[in-house]
Amino acid sequence: AEGNITSIDATGEMGQLFADGDFPVMDSSTARKPVTAGIYTAFVSNHGHEGAEPLCSTTHGAWLNIADRKVDIALLAAPTQEELEYLDERGVRIEMKLYGGDGLVFIGNAENPVQNLSREQIIGIYQGNITNWNEVGGPDQPITVYYRDDQSGSQRLFEKMVFKGLELPDYEKLGFAYMDEMSTIVDIVMNEPYAIGYSIMTYLDDVYDNEELKVFAVNGVVPSADTVKDSSYPYHTQGYVVIRSDEPKNSPARRLYDWFGTPVSDEILIANGITPLHDAVGIG
Numbered sequence: 001a002e003g004n005i006t007s008i009d010a011t012g013e014m015g016q017l018f019a020d021g022d023f024p025v026m027d028s029s030t031a032r033k034p035v036t037a038g039i040y041t042a043f044v045s046n047h048g049h050e051g052a053e054p055l056c057s058t059t060h061g062a063w064l065n066i067a068d069r070k071v072d073i074a075l076l077a078a079p080t081q082e083e084l085e086y087l088d089e090r091g092v093r094i095e096m097k098l099y100g101g102d103g104l105v106f107i108g109n110a111e112n113p114v115q116n117l118s119r120e121q122i123i124g125i126y127q128g129n130i131t132n133w134n135e136v137g138g139p140d141q142p143i144t145v146y147y148r149d150d151q152s153g154s155q156r157l158f159e160k161m162v163f164k165g166l167e168l169p170d171y172e173k174l175g176f177a178y179m180d181e182m183s184t185i186v187d188i189v190m191n192e193p194y195a196i197g198y199s200i201m202t203y204l205d206d207v208y209d210n211e212e213l214k215v216f217a218v219n220g221v222v223p224s225a226d227t228v229k230d231s232s233y234p235y236h237t238q239g240y241v242v243i244r245s246d247e248p249k250n251s252p253a254r255r256l257y258d259w260f261g262t263p264v265s266d267e268i269l270i271a272n273g274i275t276p277l278h279d280a281v282g283i284g
Contacts, residue, residue: 017255018043023051024072024252027062029153030182031102031200032075032239035272039256042268059153066242067092072253074242075099077153093245099260100274103201103223104157104235106216107186111193114138116217119234122162125196128174133194145176146185146197154182158198161235189213200237201228202273229275238277 023044028036036054044051057065063083065071067090078096079087087094106122108114114136117125124130125143134140148155159168172178179185185197186204190212201223204215215223218234227233247254259265266276 017259018049018051018252019047021050022252023049024256025052025070026054026256027057027065027071027074028054029059029062029076030056031153031203032056034203035269035274036075038268038272043256058151059156060151063087066094066244069244072243072247072251073256076240076242077157078238078240080156094242095245095247095257096240096242097257097260098238098277099241099265100239100269101228101277102237102239102274103228103233104154104161104198104237105201105204105223106196106198106218107189107204108196108214108216109189109191109193110212110214112138112214114216115214116220118219119162122218123166126162126171126176127169139194141194144192144195145171145174146179146188146195147171147176148179148182148185152182154198154200157200157235157237161237186213205273225270225273225275239274 023040026036026040033054033056036056040051040054043049055062055065055071057071059077060080060083062071062074062076063079064086066074067083067087069092106117112133114133117136121130121136125136125145126147130136130143132140132142147158150156150159163169177188179188179197182199182203186199186208189195189197190210196216201215204213217223221227221233223233223235228236241257241260243253243257247257261276261278269276
């Protein structure tokens with residue numbers, strides 16, 4: 001469930017960092033909504049402080065909000081060239097650092113007996129070359145394929161990972177079903193026995209607990225925090241925390257940005273199923 005961190009306050013420091021009610025305005029991709037809710041709970045709600053509740057504008061919307069100075073800090077996938085150009089147009093320079101790892105996962109219905117897909121089979125399905133489950137060891141049933149818009153975090157990860165170095169298919173021409181929300185894909189797949197879609201591992205872990213939903217192993221590896229950490233799961237992802245470079249030294253956004261990478265921040269990430277990763281990757 002969202003915001004499931006309610007007890008982490010190891011030294012009392014979390015209760016003091018934003019004691020003046022100056023918690024920054026956070027934004028995020030859909031997949032990071034549970035984490036931002038958990039951080040808000042740990043810093044604000046648990047201590048009776050005030051502060052704007054986190055937004056969830058999706059990956060592209062959150063990047064635009066950073067550029068337009070509508071939010072102070074965001075948890076996002078790396079920016080696209082289009083987003084970098086928009087930042088440049090607005091005269092905004094950013095700082096970003098790696099905070100955690102996750103996994104892009106492929107989801108199906110529990111009624112489907114197929115448990116594992118190879119990377120080549122996933123490419124074949126989304127190229128429209130594999131159209132029936134019997135071609136991947138399943139029943140004689142057509143595959144119903146779902147995808148998201150190209151500005152969503154899950155879609156850009158999907159295209160970057162699955163089709164790296166390959167021409168992107170025309171999903172609409174192939175007759176695939178477009179969904180504008182990550183939750184919509186999950187809900188539909190839970191009700192269609194022979195559908196396939198994709199999502200973010202920790203988003204599913206935090207928001208969904210349904211026996212009708214299955215996650216496919218890829219190349220025989222089941223996605224988990226451990227297989228993401230050791231990179232044995234092939235579609236492991238990276239998440240970044242982002243602020244504008246002109247944030248003052250002790251501003252609320254800067255304080256929260258600097259907090260990422262501390263032991264307590266790692267505890268919150270782990271409690272939300274995210275593997276902590278630390279790396280500075282500043283972008284001018």
